[in-house]
Amino acid sequence: xxxxxxxxxxxxxxxxxxxxxxxxxxxxxxxxxxxxxxxxxxxxxxxxxxxxxxxxxxxxxxxxxxxxxxxxxxxxxxxxxxxxxxxxxxxxxxxxxxxxxxxxxxxxxxxxxxxxxxxxxxxxxxxxxxxxxxxxxxxxxxxxxxxxxxxxxxxxxxxxxxxxxxxxxxxxxxxxxxxxxxxxxxxxxxxxxxxxxxxxxxxxxxxxxxxxxxxxxxxxxxxxxxxxxxxxxxxxxxxxxxxxxxxxxxxxxxxxxxxxxxxxxxxxxxxxxxxxxxxxxxxxxxxxxxxxxxxxxxxxxxxxxxxxxxxxxxxxxxxxxxxxxxxxxxxxxxxxxxxxxxxxxxxxxxxxxxxxxxxxxxxxxxxxxxxxxxxxxxxxxxxxxxxxxxxxxxxxxxxxxxxxxxxxxxxxxxxxxxxxxxxxxxxxx
Numbered sequence: 001x002x003x004x005x006x007x008x009x010x011x012x013x014x015x016x017x018x019x020x021x022x023x024x025x026x027x028x029x030x031x032x033x034x035x036x037x038x039x040x041x042x043x044x045x046x047x048x049x050x051x052x053x054x055x056x057x058x059x060x061x062x063x064x065x066x067x068x069x070x071x072x073x074x075x076x077x078x079x080x081x082x083x084x085x086x087x088x089x090x091x092x093x094x095x096x097x098x099x100x101x102x103x104x105x106x107x108x109x110x111x112x113x114x115x116x117x118x119x120x121x122x123x124x125x126x127x128x129x130x131x132x133x134x135x136x137x138x139x140x141x142x143x144x145x146x147x148x149x150x151x152x153x154x155x156x157x158x159x160x161x162x163x164x165x166x167x168x169x170x171x172x173x174x175x176x177x178x179x180x181x182x183x184x185x186x187x188x189x190x191x192x193x194x195x196x197x198x199x200x201x202x203x204x205x206x207x208x209x210x211x212x213x214x215x216x217x218x219x220x221x222x223x224x225x226x227x228x229x230x231x232x233x234x235x236x237x238x239x240x241x242x243x244x245x246x247x248x249x250x251x252x253x254x255x256x257x258x259x260x261x262x263x264x265x266x267x268x269x270x271x272x273x274x275x276x277x278x279x280x281x282x283x284x285x286x287x288x289x290x291x292x293x294x295x296x297x298x299x300x301x302x303x304x305x306x307x308x309x310x311x312x313x314x315x316x317x318x319x320x321x322x323x324x325x326x327x328x329x330x331x332x333x334x335x336x337x338x339x340x341x342x343x344x345x346x347x348x349x350x351x352x353x354x355x356x357x358x359x360x361x362x363x364x365x366x367x368x369x370x371x372x373x374x375x376x377x378x379x380x381x382x383x384x385x386x387x388x389x390x391x392x393x394x395x396x397x398x399x400x401x402x403x404x405x406x407x408x409x410x411x412x413x414x415x416x417x418x419x420x421x422x423x424x425x426x427x428x429x
Contacts, residue, residue, distance in 0.1 A: 037320075040072075042072050042073070043072060043073050043074070044074045044075070045074075045076070046100045046101070047077050047078070047099060047101050047102065048078040048079065048085070048102040048103070049079050049102065050082045050084075050085035051103075051345075054345070055345055058342050058343075059077070061341045062337075065338065066332070078099065096318060098318060099316060100315060100316050100325050101314070101315050101316070101319075101325045102315075102316070103154075103311055104150075104312045104314040106309065106391075108392055109143065109145050109150045110386065110391070111390065111392060113145060113389075117316065117318075118151075118315070118317060119150075119314070119315040119316060119317045120148040121149040121150070121152065121326060121329070122148060124322060124325075125149065125326075129323050130327075130329055132149070132152070134334065134351045135350055135351050136355060136376075137156070137376050137381055139156055139308060139310060139350045142310050143314070145386050152313050153310035153311070154346050154349075155278070155311055155344070156309065156348045156372065157276040157279075157309050157347040157372075158276070158277055158308050158371075158381075159276060159277070159296055159306060160275070160276070160280075160296065161175065161293070161295070161296065162265060162273050162283055162294075164272065164289045164291060165291060166290060167289070170195055171190045171195050173187040173190055176295070177380075178295075178298060179295070180299065180300075180301055181213075181297045181298070188250070189249055191271045197268070197270065198248060199249045199270065200249065200250050200272050201263065201270040202241065202250045202270075202406065203237075204241050204402040204403065206275075207395050207398045207399070209296075211305070212305030212307075213305065215303075215305030219233070222385055222391055222394075223388070224388060227420075227423055227427070228385075234416045235412060238405060238415060242405070242406075242412060245406070250270075251264045251269045251270040253406035253407055254407060256270075257403075266291075267286075272294070277368050278346075278347045280364050281364050281365070293367055293368070293371040302380075305382065306381055307381055307384040308375075308381060308384075309347075333351055335354070336354060336356075337357070338354065339358040388427055390423075390426035390427045390428065393422070397423060401415050401419050401422075
């Protein structure tokens, strides 16, 4: 899964300047699969993902393992920062030249399925080239859309509240599973009053927090064919966020914007921030404090509305090597050695075999694993609703418009109207 606010930071932080040339990677060339078979029967497939040099280095090591096990399959690689990846992918897909296998996310499945880009991997499962057993917490269903298998999870993450632990301790605030939004509001005020720091970095544009909040009330950000909430719902959410800034319990959006790409938490502006659990590593590398994970507040003390999100691997419908692509995906999600190399770079490993193979030794990754395990044990995880075609455009609009509102360029009412206008166009409703 991808959170817009954090995508922007990760892109700048980790991906700036990341080029194929830097690591001596082969650029993606040729037509969709370009035949890719040499005289001795060796097949070449193209693999593309978003990320930066550190992810590329890890992935290259896993590819070396794969090519050792499958010497007749060679893998050409290509990677870009997140936004650049999708620009390039759109161009490739429009020209009938997408990579054979590529990193994907839930917001793009229906979009590219509708464009006839994605391969249904179900046939490869039936043929025994791809195993869909052994996944954790129902993740094997994550890439299924309308009976088709369009993506296979490589890792999992879930929303959490990253906190500056010493600040929370000084304020006497101890978040626990089942705490309510009223508890959260009281905690934010306590942190402000006792430490002089904003309790949270601001919740204006965190779509993947607003979604669980809606799900706690029996709604959702997306249904299968549109938005699952009303203008009145969003007005309430953004009005509360604006009021929080005015009261000093949420950070000043202008200050948050000024310090980007650094986060408000690691910079000491705010004591907490809602984000994906596996992003916790960045706070430790950026900041000087001790950071931890706290659970999502609830409406009724029970239902969190949470689900495990995931990055996925998808395949091109145009690939001339579906068997080899399936074998590649199978290796990447099941092989224990891959987990030891990748760690939690793309989230907690999606399969139990890989989860068991990688045992983090550092406190941050241990906390991530413990947090996800606590969600499983608490029984709070639910299935995610497949996003409709156009969801990626809605997500980008939510991030942009909420930031405009936060910076005082739009009123709440104007921002809500603009978001629904753009979303209706994107969703064709």
